[in-house]
Amino acid sequence: MSKNYLATKGWIVVAYYLGLIIILIGMQFLSGEYYLRNSNFLNFDASHYFHISENGYNDFRVAFFPLFPKIWDFLNLSAVSMSILNLCIYIFFLIYLGYQLQFSRTQLFYSVLIPSNIFFFLPYSEALFFAACVLVLVGILKEKNWITIFALIIASVARPAYVIFLPALFAVAYLGEGTFGSRLKRILIYSGAIFTGTFLVGLIQFNDTGRWCEFFEAQELWGNHLQFPTLPIRSWAGGCVTRLD
Numbered sequence: 001m002s003k004n005y006l007a008t009k010g011w012i013v014v015a016y017y018l019g020l021i022i023i024l025i026g027m028q029f030l031s032g033e034y035y036l037r038n039s040n041f042l043n044f045d046a047s048h049y050f051h052i053s054e055n056g057y058n059d060f061r062v063a064f065f066p067l068f069p070k071i072w073d074f075l076n077l078s079a080v081s082m083s084i085l086n087l088c089i090y091i092f093f094l095i096y097l098g099y100q101l102q103f104s105r106t107q108l109f110y111s112v113l114i115p116s117n118i119f120f121f122l123p124y125s126e127a128l129f130f131a132a133c134v135l136v137l138v139g140i141l142k143e144k145n146w147i148t149i150f151a152l153i154i155a156s157v158a159r160p161a162y163v164i165f166l167p168a169l170f171a172v173a174y175l176g177e178g179t180f181g182s183r184l185k186r187i188l189i190y191s192g193a194i195f196t197g198t199f200l201v202g203l204i205q206f207n208d209t210g211r212w213c214e215f216f217e218a219q220e221l222w223g224n225h226l227q228f229p230t231l232p233i234r235s236w237a238g239g240c241v242t243r244l245d
Contacts, residue, residue: 012105038080041083052064057204065159067154094112097134132158135148136148136155139151152197156193156200
């Protein structure tokens with residue numbers, strides 16, 4: 001990554017989130033309430049990832065993919081520390097994406113204003129998935145298959161990405177330049193990487209549970225399966241949709 005890009009544009013991302021951290025710390029002093037405690041960061045999916053990192057897979061938690069909790073287990077960090085690590089990963093790869101696509105300062109600033117970015121600096125798997133997706137785009141743009149393959153495997157072990165990646169990458173490969181044979185080769189390469197990542201998920205979970213591919217069934221507990229959209233358009237997950245919609 002160019003130091004010049006970081007100095008002229010990338011600093012916007014760093015300054016924005018550094019400012020938010022300063023505001024958060026200031027609010028603690030003014031209110032006398034300590035926000036940066038582990039219990040505040042172990043809600044919803046974070047509690048499941050933490051459980052997997054501590055105990056391995058069991059029951060419905062096979063719905064959660066293993067890359068993030070395995071890294072959490074390896075690093076043995078607190079929930080707050082993992083959140084800080086996720087924030088650093090997200091900031092680095094957002095700036096890297098901006099550098100590769102030559103985002104302007106305005107585009108970078110708008111990128112950090114997306115409300116759902118909050119998931120990137122919680123102990124969730126979104127930051128790792130974002131990093132992998134950035135590398136997928138870079139690999140495709142630079143026509144470096146080894147980067148794309150590596151990133152697709154990482155993304156597929158981080159989250160159940162095959163549902164959206166397969167049709168999207170088929171479209172990218174089919175509409176890209178080259179002969180029919182070269183485009184078909186790209187489709188097979190991309191598909192192989194995604195299936196390799198998904199197989200690794202099954203292997204890791206099998207080591208804990210003794211059962212294969214249970215995550216397919218567990219995902220359906222949240223309504224996450226191939227289906228036609230309904231009107232009004234909304235996210236899946238049954239009664240939980242109000243949390244996002």
